[in-house]
Amino acid sequence: MTATAENAAPPFIRLRGITKAYGIGDALTYALHGVDLDIAKEDFVSIMGPSGSGKSTCMNILGCLDTPTSGQYLFGGLEVSRMSRKQLASLRRYYLGFVFQGFNLLNRTSAIENVELPLMYRGTPAKKRRELSRQALKIVGLEGRESHTPGELSGGQQQRVAIARAIVTSPAVLFADEPTGNLDTSRSHEIMELLVGLNQEKGITIVMVTHEPDMAEYSKRIIHFVDGHVATEKEAA
Amino acid sequence: MLFNTILLALRDIRRNVMRSVLTILGIIIGVGAVITLVTIGNGTTAQVTGQIASMGTNVLMISPGQHRGPGQDSAAPSFTLQDVQAIRKEIGSLKAVAPVVSANATAVAGNKNWSTSITGSSNDFFIVRNWIIESGRTFEQAELLTGRAVCVVGQTVRKNLFAEDDPVGKNIRLGKVSCQVIGQLQEKGQSSMGRDQDDLIVMPLLTVQRRFSGNRDVAGIQLSVEDSGSTEQATEELIILLRKRRHLADSEEDNFNVRDTKELAAMLTGTTKTMTALLSAVAAVSLLVGGIGIMNIMLVSVTERTREIGIRLAIGAFEHEVMLQFLTESVVLSSLGGIVGIIIALISSYGITLMLELPFLPDFQIIIIAFLFSAAVGVIFGYFPALKAARLDPIDALRHE
Numbered sequence: 001m002t003a004t005a006e007n008a009a010p011p012f013i014r015l016r017g018i019t020k021a022y023g024i025g026d027a028l029t030y031a032l033h034g035v036d037l038d039i040a041k042e043d044f045v046s047i048m049g050p051s052g053s054g055k056s057t058c059m060n061i062l063g064c065l066d067t068p069t070s071g072q073y074l075f076g077g078l079e080v081s082r083m084s085r086k087q088l089a090s091l092r093r094y095y096l097g098f099v100f101q102g103f104n105l106l107n108r109t110s111a112i113e114n115v116e117l118p119l120m121y122r123g124t125p126a127k128k129r130r131e132l133s134r135q136a137l138k139i140v141g142l143e144g145r146e147s148h149t150p151g152e153l154s155g156g157q158q159q160r161v162a163i164a165r166a167i168v169t170s171p172a173v174l175f176a177d178e179p180t181g182n183l184d185t186s187r188s189h190e191i192m193e194l195l196v197g198l199n200q201e202k203g204i205t206i207v208m209v210t211h212e213p214d215m216a217e218y219s220k221r222i223i224h225f226v227d228g229h230v231a232t233e234k235e236a237a
Numbered sequence: 238m239l240f241n242t243i244l245l246a247l248r249d250i251r252r253n254v255m256r257s258v259l260t261i262l263g264i265i266i267g268v269g270a271v272i273t274l275v276t277i278g279n280g281t282t283a284q285v286t287g288q289i290a291s292m293g294t295n296v297l298m299i300s301p302g303q304h305r306g307p308g309q310d311s312a313a314p315s316f317t318l319q320d321v322q323a324i325r326k327e328i329g330s331l332k333a334v335a336p337v338v339s340a341n342a343t344a345v346a347g348n349k350n351w352s353t354s355i356t357g358s359s360n361d362f363f364i365v366r367n368w369i370i371e372s373g374r375t376f377e378q379a380e381l382l383t384g385r386a387v388c389v390v391g392q393t394v395r396k397n398l399f400a401e402d403d404p405v406g407k408n409i410r411l412g413k414v415s416c417q418v419i420g421q422l423q424e425k426g427q428s429s430m431g432r433d434q435d436d437l438i439v440m441p442l443l444t445v446q447r448r449f450s451g452n453r454d455v456a457g458i459q460l461s462v463e464d465s466g467s468t469e470q471a472t473e474e475l476i477i478l479l480r481k482r483r484h485l486a487d488s489e490e491d492n493f494n495v496r497d498t499k500e501l502a503a504m505l506t507g508t509t510k511t512m513t514a515l516l517s518a519v520a521a522v523s524l525l526v527g528g529i530g531i532m533n534i535m536l537v538s539v540t541e542r543t544r545e546i547g548i549r550l551a552i553g554a555f556e557h558e559v560m561l562q563f564l565t566e567s568v569v570l571s572s573l574g575g576i577v578g579i580i581i582a583l584i585s586s587y588g589i590t591l592m593l594e595l596p597f598l599p600d601f602q603i604i605i606i607a608f609l610f611s612a613a614v615g616v617i618f619g620y621f622p623a624l625k626a627a628r629l630d631p632i633d634a635l636r637h638e
Contacts, residue, residue: 060632
């Protein structure tokens with residue numbers, strides 16, 4: 001599938017020789033040494049690898065939250081590595097959704113207001129915003145918890161609010177950093193089925209970082225990171 | 238878009254009640270303290286200035302002996318009526334010269350009595366001390382020359398002896414002397430030294446000399462110089478004249494003392510200025526403390542806010558939207574605090590000036606300066622850490638510890 005895509009138009013997402021360095025002088029360390037990666041539209045990719053292998057760093061670069069030190073990043077044919085901060089923000093606003101490992105919800109802010117936030121920046125009218133947010137919370141199974149603040153929700157529930165916030169805009173690509181990291185097994189499976197559903201029904205491209213092979217099995221492709229580069233790529237079973 | 242941003246800011250203020258209240262509190266304390274203290278300072282200054290004017294301007298007071306500090310007045314012979322006449326004759330540019338003798342007595346009228354002081358003088362006394370006759374009249378020439386038992390009373394005496402009745406034409410008894418009230422003086426209020434100026438009875442000089450002091454001495458001379466004249470020059474002339482009349486050799490020190498009320502006024506104004514400066518210093522410290530309070534709250538919340546900014550950037554906010562939100566929030570909080578501070582300060586300083594019987598004189602320039610300072614602190618410390626955070630990559634803002 002990757003091969004066919006490469007022969008035709010460039011794939012939806014393409015990384016070429018992406019590096020990310022931290023520190024300066026003697027303290028200079030590379031989190032990524034030349035990552036090459038292609039992701040097609042409507043793909044569902046799991047990124048696995050040991051801690052410190054650069055999988056999260058790569059994901060942050062893919063999600064336009066971090067900038068690579070060198071290399072080329074093409075998104076839908078556009079050169080992301082040359083974009084201004086404002087263009088990157090637009091990309092995040094209109095095409096990308098992100099589920100963080102640590103939820104990153106606004107404290108003292110109700111679940112529904114957290115979910116509405118990306119819609120506010122898109123300028124969606126209030127009524128429509130409320131409706132879409134309710135739907136998103138319903139999809140993740142948090143009906144009736146709209147007015148709870150993160151502090152009043154369990155870790156799993158907070159994770160689901162974070163997922164609702166990422167999908168409420170129906171993004172082209174959804175990035176999820178260990179979306180099941182804080183959940184028990186049955187909840188984890190529910191979340192994975194939810195992601196599979198979004199991928200299949202809405203055609204959302206999903207890139208997920210996980211260290212649980214069980215969860216990776218839900219995706220179409222599994223990429224293994226070792227020491228800051230892609231070690232193996234395989235189709236999921 | 239702008240409406241949205243303001244909405245976001247207002248929501249955020251409401252969500253972080255504690256932080257908002259503490260910020261506002263800092264501004265309220267700063268603005269409130271400055272305005273209150275400066276208003277009270279202004280009131281005090283105005284009152285002292287008014288009292289100095291009521292004392293009479295261009296007034297010289299001559300007393301026997303030398304004043305060498307508290308309780309160290311040297312003994313010296315009193316003046317005589319001839320001294321007064323000589324001054325009147327030989328020194329130019331004088332508006333009025335009043336000989337003065339004093340006595341204390343208990344005044345009785347009907348069933349009321351009041352212990353007060355009696356001043357024996359001439360009609361010049363009213364001119365020198367800026368007294369205005371509220372009703373009745375001053376002394377007639379015959380009364381002065383024969384030492385008749387007539388008197389003019391101050392408002393405190395009238396209130397205590399006659400309540401609201403008109404005292405003119407009534408009789409009061411002073412010790413063994415019965416005397417007729419021929420006039421009452423207009424109220425002056427407290428002197429700048431805190432003495433009640435209205436607590437006095439004025440009688441002809443001769444009456445007091447005869448009936449109370451029992452001699453022909455003149456205890457003091459008070460005179461006022463024409464507005465165009467100079468008190469310094471009059472003082473010099475007075476000293477030369479009095480030295481000659483009191484037969485002092487060149488080697489001897491003056492055995493009398495000429496005091497210029499201008500010096501007294503200068504001293505009082507100086508004291509008031511020092512007080513106002515002190516109050517202003519305290520106010521400045523309050524403003525600073527308030528500012529540090531605001532700064533603390535803002536800086537303490539920077540970590541949390543930086544993460545918040547990271548979240549907002551990550552889900553698609555533009556840098557300028559985040560900044561506008563923080564700016565709006567800071568401006569709204571600071572203005573709110575400033576307005577509340579001004580209202581509280583005006584109410585409390587009005588209450589305090591009312592209590593201290595001072596005029597209420599708020600200084601609008603200070604109000605604006607205090608407001609702008611606090612607001613600037615609020616805005617600067619609310620806005621610039623946010624500006625720094627908004628310029629980070631979203632991931633760095635999210636990771637901020």
